[in-house]
Amino acid sequence: MAKVYVVGTMDTKALELRYAAEQVRNAGGEPVLVDVSTQGAGEDADVAASVVAAHHPDGKEALEGLGDRGLAVSAMAKALTRFLGSRTDIGAVLGLGGTGNTALVTEAMRNLPIGLPKVMVSTVASGNTAPYVGPTDLTMMYSVVDIAGLNAISRKVIGNAAHAAAGMALNAVPVSQADKPGLGMSMFGVTTSCVTMVRQQMEKTHEVYIFHATGTGGQSMEKLADSGLVAGLIDITTTEVPDLLIGGVFPATEDRFGAVIRMKLPYVGSVGAVDMVNFGAMGSVPRQFCNRHLHVHNAQVTLMRTTPEENRRIGEFIVSRLNRMQGPVRFLLPLRGVSAIDAPGQPFHDPEADAALFEAMRSGWQAAPNRELIELDLHLSEPAFAEQLVRNFRDIAQF
Template identity: 65%
Template sequence: MEQIGQHARHNHLHWNPRLGSRVLINADWYKDRGEAVTRMAEALTHWLCARDDIAAVLGLGGSGNTALVTQAMRALPVGVPKLMVSTVASGQVTQYVGATDLGMVYSVTDVAGLNAISRRVIGNAAHAAAGMAQNTIPEASDDLPGVGITMFGVTTTCVEHLRKELAGKIEPYVFHATGTGGASMEKLAESGLVTGLLDVTATEIADHLVGGVMPCSADRYGVVARTGIPWVGSVGAVDMVNFAGRETVPDKFSDRQLLVHNPQITLMRTTPSENAQIARFLTERLNRCDGPVTLFLPLGGVSAVDAPGMPFHDPEADEALFTTIRDTFKPGPRRHLIELPLHINDPAFASAMADELLRMLP
């Protein structure tokens, strides 16, 4: 009886309708399965990334296999065809797709076994993957160097000036700094599909540190250190944390300075202490870079609403940002800090950034 009791404590009785009785299921299996799926995803990731003969990747599965296979797919370079047929593809798929070019196909029925529906859905996916694998896109011989640029509504003027300054010299890939936008740009850099980065806008850091809805990850700027890609950047829009509608702003921020940007977006002005945190986050990562890096500080304001007479004009908060950057940024032979007495949207500020990028590019 003691052995049976010990056995029961580590297992669960589940009704089996086929047998018409209860059967024992080892409870450790549930715990170990999650660990096994994690390890299998890591193994598949290493295996796929070590190959040089992958023409396309096609996955099939429910939630477990979707998580496993898409983790490996996300590690592949942008441009490698990736297609996942999944029972969870009709819902929220951000965690599966991430910042890469991964296609999700809803399986409609379960993928366990074939029926008239699944045979058609899986067959279509297989033909799609085969078609992508057999029809590679040729490189254009006259392509200009691709440069990733981060933009937000309040730094759009700066980016427009940059595009004019660099017209005919680079091909701009503009990314809205919404968390996913910054990650997508860095995924292209990791895939070798951009030649340099004009990282004008850093508002994702504020959301990451303070709790906004458009955060970067802790690995933001990590690709710059890993790849040595030429990087010219600034601190655009770090004067704000982004929330959804006004009613979504947490109660703990009820006494903060808020600006309703539109019915879906509410901005919150960052404080001096938050700006110091943002500065340290940025410099800690840039200090790890051995490639060419230049950080520009717009001493006249970091966004369209951070200028004299505008709602977020706060010289004390801006000075906390600039002072902390000066104190923590480590200049080097290829790592530079440039301060300009200009607003970020001043044409001269964009011209200086453009000139610096062209100096860096091969």
């Protein structure tokens, strides 16, 4: 039977963690109590803190002598991530804690596959939970009272969370044999027409998942890839890269494209919407950019046109990741424009900036049997470009 891993710091939360484990057992589940104490020895658990610490990439010695609590929490989070990743009997993970333990446990939870139940009872769950949840299906439950002893409220909240985790572990949702293979796609407002045309074609054979390229959207798409829930990606919209490199509000992480590198999935990509950096309302644009070419997309979104030098950096970043991909890859360059507003007569039409992007990708490209860089004398929004995306994906995916 898949088990419920109950995770927390036994040196300070032993009573609460043991209660959670008891409630898991009462609900019919099998708990595994995991100690992640970083300051002093915790009480006995099914898995001692020293066992978890030994999974740190540098060994348990990496946690020894760390007087700074923040450093210790960060190191234990790395160890817990590796520990949970090594287990094959997890049906659900339940964490309890305040700010430190929430940061520790949720970092490990975010690295677990989509679909594996993750519940975090936390004192910070009613605030900004984005840093803890990230691109995952992580459930956070506000503890209402601090997790500092058992009382009428904490027993109810922790008990509910334990029963929820046990219920999910005992009633795993089966994968339907009728489901089509999953396909991840990235989209933004200015690439919608292209994405829509591709989606309509690919829905005949695939379950298509569209992700809005808002930073978290790209991370979510790649999380699905890492979790084995998609059979490939058509990554038309890579606009999160400019925001990462230049300072926009929808940035990718340095791991953008990392899931494709790791999973070797069939991948067809392009440079959709890399002609822009995204900011909020006009008044929120950083002072150093106020004299740049700005375009009001709507009341809440202001776009800044990327320069030739910025486009070179963007191209270099993307091609450096593409060169590391070992799976089947086709990357398509639309030489007549990369977004709906990068076309003749549109506000971001700038052939010089686009040329810098394309040249950076050409010069940085490393030829390999599995990878092909395809230049097309088309605009990204033209139906013929969408057809080429579909054709190339079907060629490399072989269905």
